[in-house]
Amino acid sequence: xxxxxxxxxxxxxxxxxxxxxxxxxxxxxxxxxxxxxxxxxxxxxxxxxxxxxxxxxxxxxxxxxxxxxxxxxxxxxxxxxxxxxxxxxxxxxxxxxxxxxxxxxxxxxxxxxxxxxxxxxxxxxxxxxxxxxxxxxxxxxxxxxxxxxxxxxxxxxxxxxxxxxxxxxxxxxxxxxxxxxxxxxxxxxxxxxxxxxxxxxxxxxxxxxxxxxxxxxxxxxxxxxxxxxxxxxxxxxxxxxxxxxxxxxxxxxxxxxx
Numbered sequence: 001x002x003x004x005x006x007x008x009x010x011x012x013x014x015x016x017x018x019x020x021x022x023x024x025x026x027x028x029x030x031x032x033x034x035x036x037x038x039x040x041x042x043x044x045x046x047x048x049x050x051x052x053x054x055x056x057x058x059x060x061x062x063x064x065x066x067x068x069x070x071x072x073x074x075x076x077x078x079x080x081x082x083x084x085x086x087x088x089x090x091x092x093x094x095x096x097x098x099x100x101x102x103x104x105x106x107x108x109x110x111x112x113x114x115x116x117x118x119x120x121x122x123x124x125x126x127x128x129x130x131x132x133x134x135x136x137x138x139x140x141x142x143x144x145x146x147x148x149x150x151x152x153x154x155x156x157x158x159x160x161x162x163x164x165x166x167x168x169x170x171x172x173x174x175x176x177x178x179x180x181x182x183x184x185x186x187x188x189x190x191x192x193x194x195x196x197x198x199x200x201x202x203x204x205x206x207x208x209x210x211x212x213x214x215x216x217x218x219x220x221x222x223x224x225x226x227x228x229x230x231x232x233x234x235x236x237x238x239x240x241x242x243x244x245x246x247x248x249x250x251x252x253x254x255x256x257x258x
Contacts, residue, residue: 050150051110054102054222057215058092060112071118071126075111078131082138082187087111097121097204100222101133104146109137116204124190125197129224132184132194139183141176145222148172152218165236172221174241181246182253191254195247201225202243212237 023035065072090112097117103109185191221239
């Protein structure tokens, strides 16, 4: 986690220095001041609007306990075990089975499931994927992931796309999912349920990929499985490790032998 945070801090510092240098070279002290104002303005936009932009891109809406009692029950039980606050819950109408957690601070987390996920998984596997996402929260890697998603979204214009790719690929290493898989499996005590769920989700994302638009591409690393097409622009934002390797590690954690 410290290495992950350090990578993101180095990237953020480098981008800030580049903006200030360009501003100073272009306009001297006034340009430097403008560059600093741009950095502060971008940070403000990301902090207050990144989560809203993620949920809007998925057309997600917040659901209450009366509407989704079983989902709330599972999340509350897991949060009690993990000593976390119960996050706000959202449901996206997307047919692709997927789930994400987003929040620029641990206290502002929102957990969003797609309708495809809720229809595809039995209770034990749904519990497993919810635990995996809550593991991102307890490990606090969700903070850097959400900030990087927000900044990548700012760079989603066509001529800035290489910068968006750089932000996501550098700040979010693939090993992040391995850690969350392990922590989530230990939280539920059922690594094989998460392994089965990952196989189902992987097949569903391949059959129903989300469009590789700017916002969705910038937020794709927040999901439990890569939601974009495996080729073209969507592949550039691939930060998830191979599902086969994730399943192998979970089976090893469970002591499973073929």
